[in-house]
Amino acid sequence: MRITLIGAGNLATNLAFALQEAGHEIVQIYSRTTVSAQELAAKVNIQAFTSQISAISNDSDVYIVSISDKALAEIAPQLVAGRQQALWLHTAGSMPMDTLPTTRRGVLYPMQTFSKQKRVSFRAIPIFIESAETADLEVLRQLASSLSDSVYELSSADRKYLHLAAVFCCNFANHCSTLAAHLLEKHGIPFSVMLPLIDETSQKLHSLPPAKAQTGPAVRGDQNVMNEHLNTLHADREPHLAQLYQLLSQSIQDFQHIPLKEQN
């Protein structure tokens, strides 16, 4: 397919490589910032890039919009204007499909954490798709399947919960490591000693549901250890970490005693 890529951020960068590997032609790259557009164009070895919406090509089959959620809402009308014969897709987990004000619209949401510094293989990434027109769903499924082995159809309403769950599993879990790294750094212990523990924590979830995989003082009800940890955090002048410690421990205990099915 002939594809124009709108955006040059973390996801757009990883997507550009994956599209090329799957044999698609990237017609042009747009970014608000010329240098970003130019850099990504250079990386995937194409000539055409622009930072002017008016200069975006009119002859692509598919336009994939992979920009910040805020920018997406703002510039979507200008993007699609005059290019409504093509299929327009956005890649935002949190935005409904109708953010794109055109008939042939859809969503291609690859659920992964992308950093420019680290290339990821798209084949194992679950991609969630949705389209307004039945005819386009086939095109979209074909496109998604050319990138990944795990393609699911999901409505905007359900994708909202999926994206929220991803924030907990990925963004918040990663931040727990940032807090740990902060404590370790203060006391001269290298963060790298944590890696086997972090790896096993995620590996366990392949064979146990997270509530069953839970270990540590909170799930054991070990109040002595929890009090000692809270005292340590306060003595270390980390009231903010102490607050998170207390709330997360309480939440672990709440979730342990109420079977999931009855939790509503």
Added chain:
Amino acid sequence: MRITLIGAGNLATNLAFALQEAGHEIVQIYSRTTVSAQELAAKVNIQAFTSQISAISNDSDVYIVSISDKALAEIAPQLVAGRQQALWLHTAGSMPMDTLPTTRRGVLYPMQTFSKQKRVSFRAIPIFIESAETADLEVLRQLASSLSDSVYELSSADRKYLHLAAVFCCNFANHCSTLAAHLLEKHGIPFSVMLPLIDETSQKLHSLPPAKAQTGPAVRGDQNVMNEHLNTLHADREPHLAQLYQLLSQSIQDFQHIPLKEQN
């Protein structure tokens, strides 16, 4: 070495297998509950087990105490009484070495998340050791090195921070997945779609420090998405998850703007 194992829980179970694989002789297994002692003894194919402290053998070189932190503090005096010629070790990250009221004492803390249902390989697990007597440190180092390739000496004072960091990296990160699983279950989405994201989140930490690996709406300052998520959680009658969402997002933003070195 001839070793008596005090405890039959998650860690004791994994340790028993690792000790045998390293060629040590497990002389006896003690657990408060006869059935737990018997089960673990059967698993590692030895005859001697007991639930009576008075029946614990007197002729081991090393006693490894791997029981709950609370039980450790309570029964340590009875355990060591009359067996003070041997080296006594405990495996608790959160307890100081002097919880063991005897001269030849030390700590062997394998930092990992252990579940009975899942065997882990000890060789990649960092083990943190400490001993009261210099002569015993060599014995302890030899024992730890027979189990793992990563052995570090660490004082009780520093181990306190290490253990606290482990609670954040492992226990709290895992609980973030429990919260995600809860949301997904309510909306009929299988948790397994999260696994590639969870795997990549931990994998990234092998090449990026956690603060640099951070992605998501909070670190992007995407207030619209965060508000939408909070509204969704409230509408879904999850005020508790909304509170955690808000605090963790705030914490992500706080940590992004203050370089680690200046944070005290």
